[in-house]
Amino acid sequence: MSILVIAEHDGKLLKPGTTNTVTAAVKIGGDITVLVAGQQCAAAAQAAAKISGVNKVLLADAPQYAGAVAENITALVLTIAEQYTHILAPATGFGKNFMPRIAALLDVQQISDISAVVSADTFVRPIYAGNVMTTVQSSDKVKVITVRATGFDVTGEGGSAPVENLAVAPDAGLSKFNGQELSKSDRPELTAARIIVSGGRGMGSGENFKLLEALADKLGAAVGASRAAVDSGFVPNDYQVGQTGKIVAPELYIAVGISGAIQHLAGMKDSKVIVAINKDAEAPIFAVADYWLVEDLFKAVPELTQALS
Amino acid sequence: MKVMVTVKRVIDPYVKVRVKADGTGVETTNVKMAMNPFCEIAIEQAVRMKEAGVVTEIVAVSIGVTQCQETLRTAMAMGADRGILVEAPADIQPLAVAKLVKAIIDKEQPKLVIMGKQAIDDDANQCGQMVSALLGWPQSAFTSAITVNGDSADVTREIDGGLEKMTIKLPAVVTTDLRLNEPRYVTLPNIMKAKKKPLEVLKPEALGVDIAPRLKTLKTEEPPKRSTGVKVADVAELVAKLKNEARVIA
Numbered sequence: 001m002s003i004l005v006i007a008e009h010d011g012k013l014l015k016p017g018t019t020n021t022v023t024a025a026v027k028i029g030g031d032i033t034v035l036v037a038g039q040q041c042a043a044a045a046q047a048a049a050k051i052s053g054v055n056k057v058l059l060a061d062a063p064q065y066a067g068a069v070a071e072n073i074t075a076l077v078l079t080i081a082e083q084y085t086h087i088l089a090p091a092t093g094f095g096k097n098f099m100p101r102i103a104a105l106l107d108v109q110q111i112s113d114i115s116a117v118v119s120a121d122t123f124v125r126p127i128y129a130g131n132v133m134t135t136v137q138s139s140d141k142v143k144v145i146t147v148r149a150t151g152f153d154v155t156g157e158g159g160s161a162p163v164e165n166l167a168v169a170p171d172a173g174l175s176k177f178n179g180q181e182l183s184k185s186d187r188p189e190l191t192a193a194r195i196i197v198s199g200g201r202g203m204g205s206g207e208n209f210k211l212l213e214a215l216a217d218k219l220g221a222a223v224g225a226s227r228a229a230v231d232s233g234f235v236p237n238d239y240q241v242g243q244t245g246k247i248v249a250p251e252l253y254i255a256v257g258i259s260g261a262i263q264h265l266a267g268m269k270d271s272k273v274i275v276a277i278n279k280d281a282e283a284p285i286f287a288v289a290d291y292w293l294v295e296d297l298f299k300a301v302p303e304l305t306q307a308l309s
Numbered sequence: 310m311k312v313m314v315t316v317k318r319v320i321d322p323y324v325k326v327r328v329k330a331d332g333t334g335v336e337t338t339n340v341k342m343a344m345n346p347f348c349e350i351a352i353e354q355a356v357r358m359k360e361a362g363v364v365t366e367i368v369a370v371s372i373g374v375t376q377c378q379e380t381l382r383t384a385m386a387m388g389a390d391r392g393i394l395v396e397a398p399a400d401i402q403p404l405a406v407a408k409l410v411k412a413i414i415d416k417e418q419p420k421l422v423i424m425g426k427q428a429i430d431d432d433a434n435q436c437g438q439m440v441s442a443l444l445g446w447p448q449s450a451f452t453s454a455i456t457v458n459g460d461s462a463d464v465t466r467e468i469d470g471g472l473e474k475m476t477i478k479l480p481a482v483v484t485t486d487l488r489l490n491e492p493r494y495v496t497l498p499n500i501m502k503a504k505k506k507p508l509e510v511l512k513p514e515a516l517g518v519d520i521a522p523r524l525k526t527l528k529t530e531e532p533p534k535r536s537t538g539v540k541v542a543d544v545a546e547l548v549a550k551l552k553n554e555a556r557v558i559a
Contacts, residue, residue, distance in 0.1 A: 067473065067475075069475075070438065070448055070450070071447055071448070074442065092469050093451060093467070093468045093469040094468075094469065096434050096438075096450070096451075097438065097450050097451070098438070099438075100403070100434070100435035100436075100437075100438035100439045100442070101438050101439065101441065101442035101448070102442075103404065103435070103439065104404060104407055104438070104439035104440075104442040104443050105442050105443075107404070108404070108523070109402050109403065109404045109522075109523035109524050110403070110404070110433070110435050111524065112432065112433045112434055112435060113432065113434075122527065126432065126532070127335075127430065127431050127432050128320075128326045128335065128429070128430060128432070129429065129432065130532060131325075131326050131531070131532070132326060132328055132335055132529060132530070132531065132532075133529070133530050133531070133532050134526055134528070134529045134530075135526070135527045135528040135529075136524040136525065136526055136527065137524065137525045137527055138523060138524055139523055139524075139525065140523050172447075174446070174447035174477065174478055174481075175447040175448075175449075175475050175476065175477040175478065175481075176475060176476040176477075177473075177475055178463075178474040178475055178476060179473070179474055180468065180470065180471060180472065180473045180474070181471050181472045181473075181474070182470040182471040183470060183471045191469070195557070195558075219558065227487065230487075230488075231487065231488070236471060236472075237453065237467045237471075237472070237486075237487075237488055238467075238468070238469060238470055238471050243429065243432065244347075244426070244427065244486075244487065246469065251557050252551070252555070252557040252558065262322070262323075262325075263322070263429075269535065272557070273551070273555045273557050274535075274538070275547065275551070286538070286540075288535050288538075289538045290535075290538040290539070290555065291538055291539060291540075291541050291547055291550050291551070291555075292538060292539075292540050292541065293540075293541050293543070293544070293547055294540065295543070295544075300544055303544040304544050304547065304548065307544055307545065307548045308548065308558070
C-alpha cells in the first residue's frame with residue numbers, strides 16, 4: 001500500500017486535521033507520503049517531515065498553489081496519482097474543495113468524511129448529519145478519501161522524513177485567487193480547541209457574544225456558533241459548528257442559547273463533555289448534554305465567568 | 310445567458326431518519342420528501358439572476374426516481390423555465406450523477422451551472438466539483454456571493470478561516486453555501502403555472518453513461534447513543550460538576 005496525504009497548512013504550520021489524516025493513513029497501513037503544496041511553504045514541509053509515521057514529504061512551492069486553488073492542486077496531484085493506492089486529505093473546506101475533482105478525473109468514487117478505517121478498502125462514514133453510520137467498501141483501484149479529523153487521534157512528532165521537491169504543474173489559468181478575508185482572533189481555532197463556548201439564536205445579537213468571549217477567555221476556549229446565529233448575522237460564517245460548518249469534538253463544549261437543531265448536533269455531539277445552558281426546559285440540546293442548566297443565559301453566563309475567576 | 314441548476318430529492322431535513330431493521334439502509338417508505346435545501350438556494354440564485362436581467366433561461370435538472378418530477382415542478386414553481394429528469398435508482402452514487410449532469414451540459418451548453426454544495430442525505434459534498442472537473446471548467450465551491458461580469462464571475466467562497474475571493478472564467482460550476490440567499494416560498498399561482506412548463510424525461514443509457522455503483526454498502530446503523538446527562542440547579546453546581554466529576558476544568 002502506498003498512501004498520499006495532502007497537507008493543509010498556512011505556509012509555516014500544518015493546520016489541525018492534517019496529522020489526524022496521517023493517523024488514518026497509518027490505520028490503512030503502508031508507505032506514507034505527505035504532499036505540501038503552496039507558495040513559500042518550505043517551513044510547512046519541514047513540519048510535515050517531523051510527523052511520526054511519515055516516510056517522505058513532497059514539496060511543491062509555486063505561486064499557482066497560493067490559496068490552494070482547486071484546479072491547480074488537482075493538476076499537480078494527477079501528475080503523481082498513479083503511484084498511490086490511497087489519496088487522503090482532511091474533510092475540511094480545504095480538502096472538500098479539490099478532492100472530488102481528483103476523484104472524478106481518476107474515474108473514482110470518492111469516499112467522503114470517513115470516521116473509521118475497517119480495512120484498506122472498507123471505511124465507516126456518517127450520513128444524514130451523523131444520525132446514521134454507514135460502512136462502505138470501495139471497488140476502485142485508487143481510494144480517494146476525505147478524513148473527518150474528530151474520528152482519528154492527532155499523530156505526534158518524532159519522524160524525520162526526507163523532503164523532496166516536486167516538479168510543479170502549469171497554472172490551469174481557469175481562475176484567479178484574489179485573496180482571503182480571515183477572521184482575526186487570539187483564541188484557539190475551533191477545530192483544535194480543547195474547550196469551545198458556542199452561542200445560538202438565544203444570544204440575541206452579535207454584541208451579546210462578548211459575554212461568551214469573556215467566558216471563553218477565562219477557559220482558554222474557542223468561540224463557536226450555531227447556524228441560526230450565523231444566519232442572523234451575529235457572527236461570521238467561520239464560527240459555524242454543524243453538519244455544513246465545522247465538525248468539532250473538544251473535551252468540553254458549552255452550548256449557550258442553542259436549541260439543538262439536528263444539523264448543529266451533527267457538528268458537536270462527539271464532544272467528550274457537553275454543557276447546555278438554555279432557559280427553555282424543553283430544548284432538544286439537553287438530550288445530548290451531560291450537564292444542563294435551565295436558566296436565562298444573560299444571568300448564567302456572567303455568573304459562570306465570575307465563578308471561574 | 311443560459312443557466313443550469315441541479316435539484317435533488319431527499320428526505321425532508323426536519324424528519325427524523327430511521328435505519329431499516331435489517332441494516333441495509335435508511336427507511337424511505339411513507340417518509341416525507343423535499344428538495345435538498347442547498348438546491349433550493351441554487352434555484353433561488355438562478356431566479357434572482359434572471360430577475361436582474363443577467364440570465365435568460367433556467368433549466369432545472371434532477372437525477373433520480375420518477376418522483377423527482379415533483380422536485381422539478383417545485384423548481385419550476387420557484388422560477389425555472391423547464392425541467393429535465395434522468396431516471397436512475399435513488400441510491401445512484403455521486404460520480405455517476407456527475408457524469409449524467411455532464412452529459413446534459415454537453416447537450417444544453419449553459420454558461421453557468423449552479424448546484425447545491427452537498428445533499429443533506431449522503432452528505433458527500435462531491436457532485437459540483439466532479440462535474441466541473443469532468444468538463445475541465447473552473448469551479449467555485451461553497452459560494453456565498455456571485456457577480457457575473459461578461460465572460461467571468463467574481464465569487465466569494467466560505468472557507469474555514471473566513472471568506473475567499475476569486476475570479477473564475479465562464480463557463481463554470483458554482484456550488485451554493487447557506488449565506489448565498491434565502492430561498493422564496495412557492496405560491497399557489499406559480500405551482501399552477503409550473504404544471505404547464507416542459508419536463509423532459511431521459512434514461513442514463515440514452516446519454517451513454519455507465520452508472521454502476523463503485524461503493525458497496527456493507528452495513529447501516531445508528532451511532533452509539535450518549536448516556537443521559539444530569540440537570541444542575543445553578544452555576545455553582547455546574548462548576549462543581551465540571552471540576553470534580555467531569556474533571557474538564559481546573
